[in-house]
Amino acid sequence: MSRDSFFHQVYELVRSVPPGKVVTYGQVARWLGKANGARAVGWAMRALPKGSDVPWQRVVNSRGELSLTSQGKDLQRALLESEGIQFDDRGRIDLHESGWDGELPS
DNA sequence: GAGATGACGGGCT
DNA sequence: AAGCCCGCCATCT
Numbered sequence: 001m002s003r004d005s006f007f008h009q010v011y012e013l014v015r016s017v018p019p020g021k022v023v024t025y026g027q028v029a030r031w032l033g034k035a036n037g038a039r040a041v042g043w044a045m046r047a048l049p050k051g052s053d054v055p056w057q058r059v060v061n062s063r064g065e066l067s068l069t070s071q072g073k074d075l076q077r078a079l080l081e082s083e084g085i086q087f088d089d090r091g092r093i094d095l096h097e098s099g100w101d102g103e104l105p106s
Numbered sequence: 107g108a109g110a111t112g113a114c115g116g117g118c119t
Numbered sequence: 120a121a122g123c124c125c126g127c128c129a130t131c132t
Contacts, residue, residue: 006128006129006130007129024114024115025113025114025115026114026115026116029114029115029127029128034127034128034129035127036114036115036116036126036127036128037114037127037128037129038114038115038127038128039111039112039113039114039115039126039127039128039129040112040114040127040128040129040130041113041114041128041129042112042113042114043111043112043113043128043129043130044113044129045113046112046113047130048113056113059113060113061113061114061115062114062115062116063115066113067113067114068113069113072113073113076113
């Protein structure tokens with residue numbers, strides 16, 4: 001069924017990520033049962049329409065970096081910083097600090 | 107149906 | 120540390 005399509009599941013999951021927290025592509029894939037489906041998750045993000053209500057900026061790669069092209073990176077960084085995410089001098093996020101483990105914040 | 111693409115991840119050089 | 124290669128998954132041509 002279309003509501004069970006891969007991207008729909010990805011979108012629902014990403015929507016549940018609270019502001020100020022981030023998840024990795026691999027983590028999302030894992031939650032969907034595709035341990036190595038990180039690329040498919042990236043595909044879903046790339047296909048997102050601009051006006052989507054999905055907080056795509058909260059999905060980063062396993063190194064805590066932004067995998068987009070410079071334009072997208074700039075936008076994503078700005079959005080995340082607005083949410084309180086902190087970047088180090090190399091423009092990376094500390095996943096141990098800002099990574100979301102799936103539990104709701106206190 | 108086959109080949110190519112992509113906002114990934116892990117391993118090796 | 121940085122870069123290169125291979126493997127996985129879903130979609131497109």
